[in-house]
Amino acid sequence: MGKIVEMADTEEIFENPQHPYTRLLLELSHSIGGKKRKSGYKLNLEEKKPSKGCKFYYSCPEAEQKCSRIEPRLLDTGKKHFVACWNFRKI
Secondary structure, eight states: OOOOOEEOOHHHHHHOOOSHHHHHHHHHSSOBTTBOOOOOOOOOOSOOOOOSSOTTGGGOTTOOHHHHHSOOOOEEEETTEEEOOTTGGGO
């Protein structure tokens, strides 16, 4: 089942994506407003034991042990922007 990892106004998401999965999705789209994005994230499709925490754990370069054990809830980061990431300030 899917999980919501980020919620905000459309413009805010495009200008300030705060979840690594959102950044990857924006990078994979061909062009946004005429500019290419490069997040550095790579989707890891290898079969691994599912994480009890964040489902993006194996693909996230900012992941820590906490991310694998505890699923983050949506946090209000301001401007009606919510993100489910323990490390959104690093991203």
